Amino acid sequence: MTERPEHESAPAQRPQTPARQRRAHTTARDLERYAGLFADRTKVMRSSAMRDMMEITARPEVISLAGGLPDTSTFPSDSFAAQMTRIAQESAAQALQYGPTEGFARTKECIREVMGAEGMNPDPDDIIVTTGGQQALDLITKTLVNPGDVVIAEGPTYPGVLPTLYAYEAQTLQVEVDEDGMRVDLLEELLDRLHAEGRRPKFIYTVPSFQNPAGVTLSDERRRRLVEIARERELLVVEDNPYGLLRYEGEPEDTLYKLDGGDFVIYLGTFSKILSPGIRLGWLCAPPPVMEKVVLGKQSSDLCTSTLSQYFVDEYFAEGRWMAYIESLRGVYRSRRDVMLDALERHFPTEATWSRPEGGLFLWATLPSYIDTTDLLARALRDNVAFVPGAGAFVDGRGQSSMRLNFSAANEDEIREGIRRIGRVIAEQVELYGALNRDAEPAPREESGPGGEVVPMRRRPGSR
Numbered sequence: 001m002t003e004r005p006e007h008e009s010a011p012a013q014r015p016q017t018p019a020r021q022r023r024a025h026t027t028a029r030d031l032e033r034y035a036g037l038f039a040d041r042t043k044v045m046r047s048s049a050m051r052d053m054m055e056i057t058a059r060p061e062v063i064s065l066a067g068g069l070p071d072t073s074t075f076p077s078d079s080f081a082a083q084m085t086r087i088a089q090e091s092a093a094q095a096l097q098y099g100p101t102e103g104f105a106r107t108k109e110c111i112r113e114v115m116g117a118e119g120m121n122p123d124p125d126d127i128i129v130t131t132g133g134q135q136a137l138d139l140i141t142k143t144l145v146n147p148g149d150v151v152i153a154e155g156p157t158y159p160g161v162l163p164t165l166y167a168y169e170a171q172t173l174q175v176e177v178d179e180d181g182m183r184v185d186l187l188e189e190l191l192d193r194l195h196a197e198g199r200r201p202k203f204i205y206t207v208p209s210f211q212n213p214a215g216v217t218l219s220d221e222r223r224r225r226l227v228e229i230a231r232e233r234e235l236l237v238v239e240d241n242p243y244g245l246l247r248y249e250g251e252p253e254d255t256l257y258k259l260d261g262g263d264f265v266i267y268l269g270t271f272s273k274i275l276s277p278g279i280r281l282g283w284l285c286a287p288p289p290v291m292e293k294v295v296l297g298k299q300s301s302d303l304c305t306s307t308l309s310q311y312f313v314d315e316y317f318a319e320g321r322w323m324a325y326i327e328s329l330r331g332v333y334r335s336r337r338d339v340m341l342d343a344l345e346r347h348f349p350t351e352a353t354w355s356r357p358e359g360g361l362f363l364w365a366t367l368p369s370y371i372d373t374t375d376l377l378a379r380a381l382r383d384n385v386a387f388v389p390g391a392g393a394f395v396d397g398r399g400q401s402s403m404r405l406n407f408s409a410a411n412e413d414e415i416r417e418g419i420r421r422i423g424r425v426i427a428e429q430v431e432l433y434g435a436l437n438r439d440a441e442p443a444p445r446e447e448s449g450p451g452g453e454v455v456p457m458r459r460r461p462g463s464r
């Protein structure tokens with residue numbers, strides 16, 4: 001398995017530092033003393049489903065299909081060493097200095113190259129370099145959302161956006177996703193309903209390509225309609241696209257940003273999945289009035305994104321091999337996806353369905369409705385295997401019979417073994433349910449509502 005950094009090891013193996021001992025002995029009275037100081041917004045802050053699990057899944061004996069980690073062991077270490085040495089020899093003083101809040105012009109040129117590979121041509125002034133795509137999400141929400149404002153997201157949505165929406169006290173409404181991405185017809189119905197109530201959503205958040213967590217891609221037709229809707233109703237769409245270049249088969253669709261030209265679509269990108277999440281470098285493209293506020297928001301947040309990381313990216317792109325690295329990643333992840341799909345066919349019950357992503361890092365599996373994947377995870381962890389329970393991708397606990405499975409971080413043998421173990425735990429549950437209900441009528445499968453409960457996914461042609 002990929003080696004984990006020391007700071008991510010299991011709590012049991014950690015030395016008991018004085019700070020840890022103090023935390024372990026925090027009393028109710030201690031908590032009360034601080035509680036009076038907390039801002040109201042802390043009451044609605046929530047942790048993300050994936051972050052909560054990182055500590056458990058970092059244990060070396062656990063096969064984690066839970067995280068969204070790219071396989072950074074594939075990055076050539078000699079190339080990394082050469083780039084860092086060059087920076088140290090030629091630009092140490094600048095690389096160790098603060099930089100502009102908007103990011104360096106050279107880094108923006110790298111971003112323009114990446115976006116150019118998907119047919120986009122943003123103005124450098126419309127780009128701000130951020131500390132990962134996650135900060136871009138935080139900044140755009142900070143810029144646009146007052147407490148109680150409506151934000152529309154997909155159902156399921158990226159679990160990591162939910163803590164941001166909670167922190168800014170947005171009211172999140174989710175629109176069901178099927179195998180062609182967000183149900184834009186349901187979105188229109190929802191927008192009509194909101195309009196009748198005199199409410200205007202601040203933005204529509206979507207991950208149109210190889211969605212995290214469902215692995216599905218918004219069809220070309222729906223993309224065009226979504227952009228039309230945004231333009232007709234003058235609504236903002238936030239397009240989050242970390243995975244667009246990680247396509248393993250099929251033809252690329254136009255991005256929403258390309259279709260719209262950047263008036264109503266705000267675009268979020270990141271180097272995390274095509275280079276490294278450790279460098280914490282992402283970006284946001286927005287029209288000038290929005291950008292002005294985003295820059296102010298970033299100044300108060302971190303002054304500027306890591307100068308050293310920007311220098312690293314500049315050096316890396318100057319080598320001219322960034323696309324070749326992405327091609328190598330595509331090969332690795334395509335095989336791992338195929339191994340996972342094959343293992344699912346072998347080990348998951350006939351009642352289960354799952355998506356068949358053409359790219360990205362995840363697929364979404366849905367089990368019989370009597371299985372709760374949060375409970376199932378507790379059982380699976382005893383067998384040292386982890387996944388993200390589907391409820392973490394909804395604001396209201398739906399998705400409880402679904403799970404997100406990652407196929408980029410574990411190697412092929414681990415994926416086979418991990419799915420075999422999860423399949424065994426599911427089989428136990430199916431058997432138990434069968435034994436308890438032998439004489440009873442089978443439980444009816446719940447219909448999915450407009451918020452998107454269980455997402456039945458199309459099976460691979462020729463599969464069961």
Ligand SMILES: Cc1ncc(COP(=O)(O)O)c(C=O)c1O
Pocket residue numbers: 068131132133134135158160207212240242269270271272277281282
């Ligand atoms: C859809 C989506 N948005 C944003 C992020 C955040 O990525 P980062 O902050 O590493 O750029 C992720 C990470 O998995 C993601 O899947």
